[in-house]
Amino acid sequence: MAVTTDIVQSYRHPRTVIRRYLDAGENEGRALIILMGACLLIFVSQWPILARQAFIDPSQPLEARMSGALMGTVFLLPPLCYGVAALSHLVARLFGGKGSFFGARLALFLALLATAPLMLLNGLVGGFIGEGPGVLIVGFLVLSGFLAIWLLMLIEAER
Secondary structure, three states: OOHHHHHHHHHHOHHHHHHHHHHOOOOHHHHHHHHHHHHHHHHHHOHHHHHHHHHHOOOOOHHHHHHHHHHHHHHHHHHHHHHHHHHHHHHHHHOOOOOOHHHHHHHHHHHHHHHHHHHHHHHHHHHHOOOOHHHHHHHHHHHHHHHHHHHHHHHHHOO
């Protein structure tokens, strides 16, 4: 099944999506590709905001801003995600979770990928409108959507 279909279906039936991936067996390569795809989309989502900031304050060029964003999202975010996923699995274990570390990783990675389109929207709003209530509202929707999808997927992975 196409990953774009999984992204759309994650908003309506996140448990079904992760169950399908878990039933396919543990495949760390697939999980890493999902994470890297999400990180790449998150990096792209920052471009409009970075371009606006470079236009407003030209003391730091756009290339330098994009280099920093690339370092943060593509190189530093993946190890951080692995740590957060391991921590979420340990917390789930305290509450009776019976899943695996792989399931917790997959839940987090799929939730990041599912909310990447909302992050792209957030980047566009931030780039075109700038700081203000619009960015805060869209940011809150992104965070809410991510947490809801991640928690539902984590619950399913820990069953």
